[in-house]
Amino acid sequence: xxxxxxxxxxxxxxxxxxxxxxxxxxxxxxxxxxxxxxxxxxxxxxxxxxxxxxxxxxxxxxxxxxxxxxxxxxxxxxxxxxxxxxxxxxxxxxxxxxxxxxxxxxxxxxxxxxxxxxxxxxxxxxxxxxxxxxxxxxxxxxxxx
Numbered sequence: 156x157x158x159x160x161x162x163x164x165x166x167x168x169x170x171x172x173x174x175x176x177x178x179x180x181x182x183x184x185x186x187x188x189x190x191x192x193x194x195x196x197x198x199x200x201x202x203x204x205x206x207x208x209x210x211x212x213x214x215x216x217x218x219x220x221x222x223x224x225x226x227x228x229x230x231x232x233x234x235x236x237x238x239x240x241x242x243x244x245x246x247x248x249x250x251x252x253x254x255x256x257x258x259x260x261x262x263x264x265x266x267x268x269x270x271x272x273x274x275x276x277x278x279x280x281x282x283x284x285x286x287x288x289x290x291x292x293x294x295x296x297x298x299x300x
Contacts, residue, residue, distance in 0.1 A: 169197050169236035177218045177228035177247070186214045186232045190243070193234050199241065202295055205275045206234075206243060212268035213245035213291055220249040240277070241295040248288040253281050 171193040175182040187207045194203045210232065217230040233244040253269060269291075273279045276293035283289050 169193075170233065172231065172233040175214070175230045175232065177230050182218055182230060183211055183214045186210045186230075186245075189232065190234055194241075197236055199236065202241060206241070206295065209243055209272045209275055209293055210245070212272050213243070213293070216253065216268055216291070217245050217247035220247055220251065239297055241297075242292055243276075243295075244290050244292045246284060246288060246290040250283060250288055252289065253291055 171189060173186065173189045175185055179185075187210055190206050190210050191200075191203045194200055194206060214230055214232065218228075229248065231244075231246040233242075233246075235242045235244070269279065272293050277296040278294040279292070281289055281291045
Protein backbone atom coordinates (compact mmCIF):
# COMPACT_ATOMS: atom_id res chain seq x y z
CA UNK A 156 0.00 0.00 0.00
CA UNK A 157 1.32 3.45 -0.92
CA UNK A 158 0.47 6.80 0.51
CA UNK A 159 -1.40 9.30 -1.70
CA UNK A 160 1.89 11.17 -2.07
CA UNK A 161 3.61 8.09 -3.50
CA UNK A 162 1.18 7.38 -6.34
CA UNK A 163 2.38 8.31 -9.81
CA UNK A 164 -0.21 9.08 -12.47
CA UNK A 165 0.58 8.39 -16.14
CA UNK A 166 1.97 11.47 -17.87
CA UNK A 167 -1.10 11.77 -20.10
CA UNK A 168 -3.30 12.17 -17.00
CA UNK A 169 -1.18 14.82 -15.38
CA UNK A 170 -2.83 18.01 -16.59
CA UNK A 171 -5.13 20.11 -14.43
CA UNK A 172 -6.85 23.30 -15.60
CA UNK A 173 -9.22 25.66 -13.84
CA UNK A 174 -10.87 28.85 -15.11
CA UNK A 175 -11.54 31.49 -12.48
CA UNK A 176 -13.53 34.69 -12.40
CA UNK A 177 -10.91 37.36 -11.78
CA UNK A 178 -13.32 39.46 -9.72
CA UNK A 179 -14.22 36.64 -7.33
CA UNK A 180 -12.40 37.03 -4.00
CA UNK A 181 -11.90 33.26 -3.79
CA UNK A 182 -9.99 32.99 -7.09
CA UNK A 183 -6.48 32.75 -5.58
CA UNK A 184 -7.49 30.21 -2.94
CA UNK A 185 -9.30 28.09 -5.56
CA UNK A 186 -6.11 28.04 -7.65
CA UNK A 187 -4.04 26.98 -4.63
CA UNK A 188 -6.50 24.21 -3.65
CA UNK A 189 -6.56 22.89 -7.22
CA UNK A 190 -2.78 22.78 -7.32
CA UNK A 191 -2.36 21.13 -3.93
CA UNK A 192 -4.89 18.41 -4.78
CA UNK A 193 -3.32 17.73 -8.18
CA UNK A 194 0.21 17.60 -6.77
CA UNK A 195 -0.78 15.13 -4.07
CA UNK A 196 -2.60 12.97 -6.64
CA UNK A 197 0.51 12.99 -8.84
CA UNK A 198 2.88 12.09 -6.00
CA UNK A 199 4.39 15.58 -5.92
CA UNK A 200 3.12 16.82 -2.58
CA UNK A 201 6.64 17.94 -1.63
CA UNK A 202 6.28 20.76 -4.20
CA UNK A 203 2.92 22.00 -2.92
CA UNK A 204 4.16 24.87 -0.73
CA UNK A 205 6.41 26.39 -3.41
CA UNK A 206 3.83 25.90 -6.17
CA UNK A 207 1.08 27.43 -4.04
CA UNK A 208 3.20 30.49 -3.29
CA UNK A 209 4.05 30.91 -6.98
CA UNK A 210 0.39 30.51 -7.91
CA UNK A 211 -0.64 33.10 -5.33
CA UNK A 212 1.74 35.61 -6.87
CA UNK A 213 0.88 34.80 -10.50
CA UNK A 214 -2.88 34.70 -9.94
CA UNK A 215 -2.69 37.93 -7.96
CA UNK A 216 -0.93 39.61 -10.88
CA UNK A 217 -3.39 38.14 -13.39
CA UNK A 218 -6.38 39.27 -11.34
CA UNK A 219 -4.92 42.77 -11.20
CA UNK A 220 -4.34 42.86 -14.97
CA UNK A 221 -7.17 40.71 -16.36
CA UNK A 222 -9.27 42.48 -18.96
CA UNK A 223 -12.20 41.23 -20.94
CA UNK A 224 -14.99 42.17 -23.27
CA UNK A 225 -18.24 43.33 -21.69
CA UNK A 226 -16.76 43.17 -18.22
CA UNK A 227 -15.83 39.48 -18.36
CA UNK A 228 -12.57 38.98 -16.49
CA UNK A 229 -11.10 35.49 -16.37
CA UNK A 230 -7.90 33.90 -15.19
CA UNK A 231 -6.97 30.41 -16.37
CA UNK A 232 -4.59 28.25 -14.34
CA UNK A 233 -3.02 25.11 -15.77
CA UNK A 234 -0.60 22.59 -14.26
CA UNK A 235 1.21 20.27 -16.67
CA UNK A 236 3.43 17.52 -15.38
CA UNK A 237 5.85 15.47 -17.46
CA UNK A 238 8.53 12.99 -16.45
CA UNK A 239 11.05 15.84 -16.14
CA UNK A 240 9.19 18.89 -14.84
CA UNK A 241 6.04 20.59 -13.63
CA UNK A 242 4.90 23.65 -15.55
CA UNK A 243 2.53 26.15 -13.93
CA UNK A 244 0.65 28.48 -16.31
CA UNK A 245 -1.49 31.49 -15.45
CA UNK A 246 -3.29 33.25 -18.30
CA UNK A 247 -5.20 36.51 -18.41
CA UNK A 248 -6.71 38.69 -21.11
CA UNK A 249 -4.22 41.56 -20.90
CA UNK A 250 -1.64 41.38 -23.72
CA UNK A 251 0.80 43.68 -21.87
CA UNK A 252 4.02 41.74 -21.19
CA UNK A 253 4.91 41.28 -17.54
CA UNK A 254 8.07 42.90 -16.27
CA UNK A 255 10.20 39.98 -15.20
CA UNK A 256 12.62 41.21 -12.53
CA UNK A 257 16.36 40.89 -12.79
CA UNK A 258 18.17 38.54 -10.44
CA UNK A 259 18.52 41.16 -7.72
CA UNK A 260 15.79 42.01 -5.24
CA UNK A 261 13.50 44.70 -6.64
CA UNK A 262 13.37 47.90 -4.65
CA UNK A 263 10.13 49.24 -6.13
CA UNK A 264 6.67 48.34 -4.92
CA UNK A 265 6.04 46.25 -8.03
CA UNK A 266 7.83 43.16 -9.26
CA UNK A 267 8.19 41.44 -5.90
CA UNK A 268 5.71 38.70 -6.79
CA UNK A 269 7.58 37.72 -9.95
CA UNK A 270 10.84 37.97 -8.03
CA UNK A 271 9.48 35.35 -5.59
CA UNK A 272 8.37 33.14 -8.49
CA UNK A 273 11.81 33.43 -10.08
CA UNK A 274 13.47 32.53 -6.77
CA UNK A 275 11.35 29.40 -6.24
CA UNK A 276 10.98 28.07 -9.79
CA UNK A 277 13.72 26.83 -12.08
CA UNK A 278 12.52 28.99 -14.99
CA UNK A 279 10.01 31.80 -15.52
CA UNK A 280 8.78 33.20 -18.83
CA UNK A 281 5.70 34.48 -20.61
CA UNK A 282 4.04 34.08 -24.02
CA UNK A 283 1.26 35.89 -25.87
CA UNK A 284 -1.95 33.90 -26.37
CA UNK A 285 -3.37 33.37 -29.86
CA UNK A 286 -6.80 34.48 -28.66
CA UNK A 287 -5.37 37.57 -26.97
CA UNK A 288 -3.86 38.15 -23.60
CA UNK A 289 -0.81 36.41 -22.21
CA UNK A 290 0.33 33.42 -20.21
CA UNK A 291 3.00 33.61 -17.51
CA UNK A 292 4.69 30.29 -16.88
CA UNK A 293 7.10 28.83 -14.38
CA UNK A 294 8.81 25.44 -14.36
CA UNK A 295 9.93 23.17 -11.54
CA UNK A 296 12.61 20.69 -12.67
CA UNK A 297 12.67 17.21 -11.16
CA UNK A 298 16.33 16.44 -11.86
CA UNK A 299 17.57 18.27 -8.77
CA UNK A 300 14.73 17.93 -6.29
